[in-house]
Amino acid sequence: MDKINELRTKIDELDTKLVKIFAERLQIAKEILSLKISNQLNADDFKREREIIEKLFNEFGDEISKYTIERLYKTIFSISKESFKKEHQNLTAIELLKLRPIIIAGPCVVESQEQIFRIAEELSGIGVKLLRGGAFKPRTRPNSFQGLGDEGLDYLLDAACKYQMYTVTEILDIEQLERNYEKIDIIQIGSRSMSSYGFLKQVGRLSAQDGKPVILKRGFAATIEEFVNAAEYIRQEGNPNVILCLRGIRTFEQIDSKLRFTPDIGTIMDLKERTDMPVIFDPSHSTGVSRYVIPIARAALAAGADGLMVETHYNPDEALIDGFQAIFPRDLKVIIDETLN
């Protein structure tokens, strides 16, 4: 027992040193990031990150595995970027969402570092602040590409950090959210999860700590009342900041129509009369046809939607998922310009 206590004392001493050194490292990393941004250099430097990991592996490879060093340092790098991003965002996500229209754009799925950086660059160039990108994809077929997982979310965060944007991503279970909480500015709950009341409560409870906004997408077979009540499951756990997102419903239209779902445009007005929650519209999933996206987006805004969530890609034909309903950032700019006039 004495031995255990003795070792614990050593651990406590080491922890004190470790956290002190970590705080110092964090401070220096932030200074470097600041200098890079003020000199208009790339904020991210994956080559340098690789070099750090390789150097430590060469030094400590006998004592600690490369996998462990890699995991530890990937976490350290992402914490540094997260805290930098927070300090340099002049608005919190909640404040930002007070601005109208709320424009959320990005690819269906984060495919690679290069893909999300390029899309983020183009979108930030047209004034978009909220960057969506799926890391955990709810696919109809279990063998289809499911997204890059935590790695995809890291790329999304890196891109958002570089272009001073906010991350919006779907999570499929509470562990994904717990592990990645700090990386996500706006939590997305997808259409397929809307009726998982236990999950909604877990998300509500976890996000009640800071009121992080939650976008709840309408289940494609849910009534309006079921949808609003699903949002209440989250809110009753202590987070009032739920945004309702309409994304099309399944009707008999789908028997022989080109539409992937039926755009529930009229529901915007009904929801606005029933609740105080912001209502946004997804013209991508609700139509499933790129050339229908802009007209339906206009219709949604005309019906009083507080914003849009639009799938965008620099080359929709190349997109790994849902390219048939993605538009180019330049096409989204047309809508943004119209709302400003």
Ligand code: PEP
């Ligand atoms: C999405 O927005 O990435 C998505 C999967 O949408 P939905 O949940 O509406 O199908």
Ligand code: MN
């Ligand atoms: Mn999609």
